[in-house]
Amino acid sequence: MTQYSRVSGSVGLITLKNPPVNQLSAVVRHGIVDTVQKALSDPKVKSVVICGQNGMFCGGADIKEFQTLANMRGPPLIPMIHSIEAADKPVVAAIEGGAFGGGLELALGCHYRIAHSKAKVGLPEVTLGLLPAAGGSQRLPRLIGVPAALSLITTGRHITAAEALQLGLVDQVADHNTVDAAVKFALSVAGQSLDARRISNFQCPPVPNMDALFEDVMQKVRTTARGAIAPIACVQAVRAAATLPYTQGMQREKELMATLFTSGQARALQYCFFAQRVVGRWSMPSGARWDTSKGRPIHKAAVIGLGTMGRGITVALAQTGLSVVAVETQEKQFMEAKKAVSNMLERGAKRSGKPLAHGKITYSQSLQAVADVDLVIEAVFEDMGLKKKVFQQLSAVCKPGTFLCTNTSTLDVDELASQTHQPELVVGMHFFAPAHIMKLLEVVYGPRSSPELVAVVMELGKKMGKVSVAVGNCRGFVGNRMLKPYRDQAYFLLEEGATPQLIDQALEEFGFAMGAFKVSDLSGLDVGWKVRKEEGLVQPGGGSGKSARIRNGVRYSPLGDLMCEQGRFGQKTGRGWYQYDKPGSRDARPDPWMHSFLEEYRARHGLVARRISNQEVLERCLYAMINEGFRVLEDGIAAGPEDIDIIYVFGYGWPRHRGGPMFYANMVGLEIVLERLEHYAQANPDMPTLQPCSLLRKLVASGSPPVNKWKEVIKNVRSQL
Ligand SMILES: CCCCCCC/C=C/C(=O)SCCNC(=O)CCNC(=O)[C@H](O)C(C)(C)COP(=O)(O)OP(=O)(O)OC[C@H]1O[C@@H](n2cnc3c(N)ncnc32)[C@H](O)[C@@H]1OP(=O)(O)O
Numbered sequence: 001m002t003q004y005s006r007v008s009g010s011v012g013l014i015t016l017k018n019p020p021v022n023q024l025s026a027v028v029r030h031g032i033v034d035t036v037q038k039a040l041s042d043p044k045v046k047s048v049v050i051c052g053q054n055g056m057f058c059g060g061a062d063i064k065e066f067q068t069l070a071n072m073r074g075p076p077l078i079p080m081i082h083s084i085e086a087a088d089k090p091v092v093a094a095i096e097g098g099a100f101g102g103g104l105e106l107a108l109g110c111h112y113r114i115a116h117s118k119a120k121v122g123l124p125e126v127t128l129g130l131l132p133a134a135g136g137s138q139r140l141p142r143l144i145g146v147p148a149a150l151s152l153i154t155t156g157r158h159i160t161a162a163e164a165l166q167l168g169l170v171d172q173v174a175d176h177n178t179v180d181a182a183v184k185f186a187l188s189v190a191g192q193s194l195d196a197r198r199i200s201n202f203q204c205p206p207v208p209n210m211d212a213l214f215e216d217v218m219q220k221v222r223t224t225a226r227g228a229i230a231p232i233a234c235v236q237a238v239r240a241a242a243t244l245p246y247t248q249g250m251q252r253e254k255e256l257m258a259t260l261f262t263s264g265q266a267r268a269l270q271y272c273f274f275a276q277r278v279v280g281r282w283s284m285p286s287g288a289r290w291d292t293s294k295g296r297p298i299h300k301a302a303v304i305g306l307g308t309m310g311r312g313i314t315v316a317l318a319q320t321g322l323s324v325v326a327v328e329t330q331e332k333q334f335m336e337a338k339k340a341v342s343n344m345l346e347r348g349a350k351r352s353g354k355p356l357a358h359g360k361i362t363y364s365q366s367l368q369a370v371a372d373v374d375l376v377i378e379a380v381f382e383d384m385g386l387k388k389k390v391f392q393q394l395s396a397v398c399k400p401g402t403f404l405c406t407n408t409s410t411l412d413v414d415e416l417a418s419q420t421h422q423p424e425l426v427v428g429m430h431f432f433a434p435a436h437i438m439k440l441l442e443v444v445y446g447p448r449s450s451p452e453l454v455a456v457v458m459e460l461g462k463k464m465g466k467v468s469v470a471v472g473n474c475r476g477f478v479g480n481r482m483l484k485p486y487r488d489q490a491y492f493l494l495e496e497g498a499t500p501q502l503i504d505q506a507l508e509e510f511g512f513a514m515g516a517f518k519v520s521d522l523s524g525l526d527v528g529w530k531v532r533k534e535e536g537l538v539q540p541g542g543g544s545g546k547s548a549r550i551r552n553g554v555r556y557s558p559l560g561d562l563m564c565e566q567g568r569f570g571q572k573t574g575r576g577w578y579q580y581d582k583p584g585s586r587d588a589r590p591d592p593w594m595h596s597f598l599e600e601y602r603a604r605h606g607l608v609a610r611r612i613s614n615q616e617v618l619e620r621c622l623y624a625m626i627n628e629g630f631r632v633l634e635d636g637i638a639a640g641p642e643d644i645d646i647i648y649v650f651g652y653g654w655p656r657h658r659g660g661p662m663f664y665a666n667m668v669g670l671e672i673v674l675e676r677l678e679h680y681a682q683a684n685p686d687m688p689t690l691q692p693c694s695l696l697r698k699l700v701a702s703g704s705p706p707v708n709k710w711k712e713v714i715k716n717v718r719s720q721l
Pocket residue numbers: 020021023059060061062063064077098100101102103124125128130131132133134257261274277278
């Protein structure tokens with residue numbers, strides 16, 4: 001786990017060996033303590049280099065050890081790092097690949113740091129609900145100053161070696177063999193005084209108006225944290241570094257970490273870390289899997305339809321370095337799209353510092369231009385008739401073997417596949433707007449989709465920087481299917497006495513980026529209205545009598561339809577569930593009109609408004625969504641709860657520190673979720689989405705196992721279907 005050798009005559013070389021990322025598991029910590037001791041007591045050794053095997057310095061503490069305190073045996077990190085810093089021989093960290101979390105804290109305990117030019121460093125503990133509690137919160141501000149340390153520690157972002165050099169975080173950047181460079185460096189500094197190299201002896205560089213700086217940062221962090229506690233603790237820890245002597249600062253770091261370490265938020269965030277990796281190991285009901293299905297390379301792709309989604313997809317593809325054919329048949333949209341894509345690419349290049357990808361895109365107004373591409377993504381208007389026609393044309397125009405993908409958000413992927421000569425080469429690629437920014441990609445396979453194609457698309461998603469989740473085909477797939485009962489409950493609560501702001505506030509306090517009604521205003525009320533009209537659900541004027549609030553035997557709220565009849569489509573019209581200064585503006589303000597609109601509506605339907613509590617808003621909206629999540633699992637549409645949770649965290653603004661809806665249900669207690677659903681279902685017999693799903697009952701009957709054990713129960717339920 002830790003290898004020791006003497007190199008170049010007088011340098012003790014310690015190599016961390018713990019695949020996959022040389023994480024600091026107990027045996028590694030043991031190894032470090034032993035080998036450092038060995039090097040320091042060997043008179044032939046004049047200096048020491050610490051490196052990691054396989055081109056990776058260290059990915060930090062072993063996160064798996066955090067799951068149970070019982071795993072936290074072995075030498076603790078803090079004294080281990082202190083003994084390195086206190087050593088009387090220079091210790092140099094040779095950073096290849098990356099130094100993250102405890103890995104960087106180990107490097108900060110060394111007297112010198114040399115990084116490879118492609119290496120990255122960071123303190124991402126905050127993303128795991130923690131803080132850099134192996135001295136990182138105290139050493140980093142002393143080394144690089146309070147403002148830069150605050151930025152790194154509160155965001156957890158990884159920085160390049162070049163940025164680290166500029167900040168003074170590393171002493172040298174090597175272009176070639178970093179270990180060789182570190183050994184050479186170690187030889188050159190042997191015997192030199194280390195007094196000025198021990199960071200814990202440093203004072204933080206002074207900051208003018210320090211109180212104002214911390215107040216300002218704390219304010220910003222509170223706003224962006226949306227209820228997460230770790231970023232706030234990170235600010236408090238850095239403040240301790242700036243105001244207290246090192247030992248007292250370390251004590252403060254320890255106290256703050258003690259609160260975070262056992263918190264539900266840390267559990268949720270660490271669950272998300274592993275869940276994100278679980279979903280990469282996809283499987284299909286046929287048994288096809290990520291490790292047995294091989295894709296083939298895509299060199300040239302096409303996008304059909306250059307509306308908002310098509311433009312974003314074009315940019316996302318071009319930014320991966322692919323050649324892209326962008327097709328739009330309507331002249332006006334074609335001209336606008338070319339300009340918009342070009343602007344988006346320029347902004348992206350500026351943001352990332354990478355070269356412009358313009359040259360990779362060719363534009364065409366004819367579908368014939370896609371004849372030689374390897375993969376097509378259709379992004380035309382959400383209309384089954386239109387999409388079917390496009391797929392028929394694509395099947396005729398494209399070379400055999402071309403993968404055909406649709407960016408539909410709800411429509412039946414299998415029905416589209418059946419329009420083509422090779423239905424096995426069709427899948428859904430459900431992007432989220434804006435497609436070049438949003439991280440989530442739902443990859444929707446049908447019963448005939450080939451595993452090769454799923455492998456290709458999952459890989460392509462990864463290249464585009466997306467978190468791709470493979471899901472089965474059903475209306476709305478996973479994300480939008482679960483969103484429907486959530487939204488429905490929000491509408492029903494309006495009818496029963498709530499206001500849009502009351503509901504949104506409850507959801508935002510829970511941690512959602514935006515409440516249901518603000519989201520509806522942003523995406524446009526007319527989108528759903530069009531779909532409902534096509535489905536024959538809309539009765540002009542909202543209908544009257546009992547039928548007005550019932551469709552196909554289940555409760556229906558015509559509120560959204562009535563809003564649309566008044567031209568209130570949301571932000572785009574300057575009026576929706578909220579009012580806006582002007583069309584397109586984003587600053588939502590409560591609209592007094594809504595009060596009389598709802599009063600008149602309730603009077604017309606004989607509804608008496610009652611007081612709705614935040615708790616009821618959360619229980620009805622979230623438990624209805626979670627209940628649908630259990631149905632999704634029961635139907636085999638998602639492979640496991642991790643898939644659902646990652647979809648919600650990355651695509652729907654679900655607060656990451658609550659771990660996703662299914663993890664949240666587990667945290668609340670499945671028996672409580674079941675009891676509340678039973679309660680609400682009894683009170684609302686015309687809302688079948690509140691009827692507890694049988695999988696939920698089964699899980700409760702099985703003793704409410706933790707989320708990572710659900711798959712066993714799900715397997716049994718599915719085999720009985
Ligand atoms: C009271 C106690 C006091 C203790 C004080 C402790 C203070 C220190 C805390 C920490 O250090 S917390 C950990 C901080 N480090 C991180 O957050 C880094 C996490 N890892 C990553 O960001 C990435 O893995 C990477 C290092 C950038 C590499 O990315 P890459 O894309 O190359 O690989 P992945 O697929 O992400 O990971 C491969 C494999 O490795 C597992 N893994 C990664 N990091 C860790 C880790 N720190 N601990 C345990 N396991 C780790 C990851 O889960 C993957 O495994 P599989 O899931 O595929 O089996």
